[in-house]
Amino acid sequence: MTDLLQVFEENAGPLFRFAYRLTGSAADAEDIVQECFLALLKPNRSYNPQQTPLRTYLFGAVRNQALKRLREREKIGEAHTIDGHFKGHSPEAEAARTELGDAVARAVRQLPETQRAALILAHYEQMSLAEIAEVLTIEVAAVKSRLQRGRAALKEILAAYAPAAEPNDVEKQP
Amino acid sequence: MNDSELEALLDAWKPPDVPGSLSLGIRSRLRGSPKRTRRWIVAIALAAAAIGLGASLAQDASLGGETGAWDNVTFVRRTRMVHPALAALKWIFSSGLSTGWRWQDGKLVGSRYIYDRASRAHYGYTWSARPLGEGRYLFTVQPLDPSVLKEDGSIVPLPHPPAATILAAGDVFDVDLISSKVARVYDRFELSAKPFRFSANPEGNPLIITLTHPTLFINGEFAADAGGVEEVSGRSAIVDVPGRGRFVLTLDAHGDPRFSQAGSAQGNSIEFQSGSDRFRVECSAPVTVGANVPVYVYFKPDATIRHPRFGSGGAPDPQR
Numbered sequence: 001m002t003d004l005l006q007v008f009e010e011n012a013g014p015l016f017r018f019a020y021r022l023t024g025s026a027a028d029a030e031d032i033v034q035e036c037f038l039a040l041l042k043p044n045r046s047y048n049p050q051q052t053p054l055r056t057y058l059f060g061a062v063r064n065q066a067l068k069r070l071r072e073r074e075k076i077g078e079a080h081t082i083d084g085h086f087k088g089h090s091p092e093a094e095a096a097r098t099e100l101g102d103a104v105a106r107a108v109r110q111l112p113e114t115q116r117a118a119l120i121l122a123h124y125e126q127m128s129l130a131e132i133a134e135v136l137t138i139e140v141a142a143v144k145s146r147l148q149r150g151r152a153a154l155k156e157i158l159a160a161y162a163p164a165a166e167p168n169d170v171e172k173q174p
Numbered sequence: 175m176n177d178s179e180l181e182a183l184l185d186a187w188k189p190p191d192v193p194g195s196l197s198l199g200i201r202s203r204l205r206g207s208p209k210r211t212r213r214w215i216v217a218i219a220l221a222a223a224a225i226g227l228g229a230s231l232a233q234d235a236s237l238g239g240e241t242g243a244w245d246n247v248t249f250v251r252r253t254r255m256v257h258p259a260l261a262a263l264k265w266i267f268s269s270g271l272s273t274g275w276r277w278q279d280g281k282l283v284g285s286r287y288i289y290d291r292a293s294r295a296h297y298g299y300t301w302s303a304r305p306l307g308e309g310r311y312l313f314t315v316q317p318l319d320p321s322v323l324k325e326d327g328s329i330v331p332l333p334h335p336p337a338a339t340i341l342a343a344g345d346v347f348d349v350d351l352i353s354s355k356v357a358r359v360y361d362r363f364e365l366s367a368k369p370f371r372f373s374a375n376p377e378g379n380p381l382i383i384t385l386t387h388p389t390l391f392i393n394g395e396f397a398a399d400a401g402g403v404e405e406v407s408g409r410s411a412i413v414d415v416p417g418r419g420r421f422v423l424t425l426d427a428h429g430d431p432r433f434s435q436a437g438s439a440q441g442n443s444i445e446f447q448s449g450s451d452r453f454r455v456e457c458s459a460p461v462t463v464g465a466n467v468p469v470y471v472y473f474k475p476d477a478t479i480r481h482p483r484f485g486s487g488g489a490p491d492p493q494r
Contacts, residue, residue, distance in 0.1 A: 013192050016192045026190045026193065027428075069292070101186045103186075104186050104187040124184075158183055161183055162175040162183075
């Protein structure tokens with residue numbers, strides 16, 4: 001049990017963030033992380049420590065659960081919402097929820113799921129290409145390709161937020 | 175835009191904090207403080223113990239409940255149970271509602287349900303207990319009254335609607351909310367000639383509100399007492415005030431935009447502001463384990479409230 005608790009403490013935060021960024025829902029993310037740890041307790045669990053590092057397995061399990069929930073949402077036609085302000089709605093919390101952050105969240109969620117998961121793991125969880133390949137059960141070359149395409153798409157979507165875009169445009173005015 | 179600029183932009187997307195309900199339990203467990211043990215840890219411990227002992231199919235887990243009196247000599251405890259204990263993990267953070275009970279047309283009436291966010295389904299029922307004299311009650315279970323629902327979604331019929339039955343002190347009666355091959359969720363009613371000991375929030379969960387013998391004051395004037403309900407406990411507390419509406423109180427709004435910080439809980443009382451009115455709920459026992467804890471309030475002025483009432487509910491819904 002102590003081992004499991006240590007594993008939970010070390011991984012709960014990154015797993016929750018990953019699930020949240022995939023689903024856009026803190027409630028779903030919480031449920032998903034719980035379910036993934038619960039799966040470790042089952043006698044017929046699919047995890048094999050001889051084959052896969054536990055962290056890799058957990059990220060893969062979170063991704064699978066997130067995909068399942070997203071598919072369920074689509075089935076019932078639920079609006080895709082983002083509850084980015086988790087801790088109450090004080091003025092401070094609202095202020096912290098910046099327009100830019102929301103724009104980035106929307107942009108990332110516009111990516112195809114395959115690119116989205118790779119990008120979140122690479123940028124936000126700082127995973128190596130090899131580790132992302134293990135989580136997504138694809139080749140490293142495929143990870144590179146997905147990241148490349150994902151980043152290119154994001155640059156296009158977020159072009160209006162490019163740091164120097166506005167001043168340059170102003171300077172170009174006659 | 176180059177790669178570095180994109181990286182900087184991506185950093186603007188901040189995720190929410192890890193929910194307290196997910197992380198507090200782990201930290202407290204590592205600190206080795208039994209009083210701070212959270213439900214998550216209890217649930218994992220229950221599950222692990224069940225597997226280890228090979229007894230997971232024989233144990234039930236409790237999701238909470240309420241105690242009170244139907245009359246001067248008939249005391250009632252209602253406990254929500256899950257079988258097997260392992261299945262409690264699915265429901266332990268679910269929202270839901272228990273209205274407690276009130277007198278209506280010569281009988282006690284209450285409603286309760288549990289809500290499955292994934293399927294947007296309400297599993298519950300409305301019950302009544304009509305006094306027959308000598309401490310006996312005709313206990314009837316009916317379909318859930320839709321007027322008490324807090325969330326959008328369907329009402330799932332009870333799997334085994336029980337027939338009306340006569341109950342008295344010493345009786346135990348179960349009402350199934352969910353019954354499937356993998357899990358059973360049910361409410362156990364226990365009647366006794368002696369008061370039940372309060373057992374709300376034994377784990378010291380700081381997110382739980384407990385109202386024991388609550389009395390409501392508005393702008394310092396007495397407004398309502400608890401009727402027969404002695405204690406309600408849950409992730410949210412409900413105060414129904416005729417002519418005003420329903421106030422849902424919680425200590426962690428959980429991102430639910432319907433809630434706003436409106437007061438605080440301290441010792442045996444909760445105070446909050448609504449418009450120009452000051453509300454105070456005085457209890458006979460501590461409301462929370464914390465001190466001077468912010469209270470978030472969701473006010474539903476359009477709720478149809480005919481009687482003053484205290485109730486309990488589940489966690490706010492961050493999806494809203």
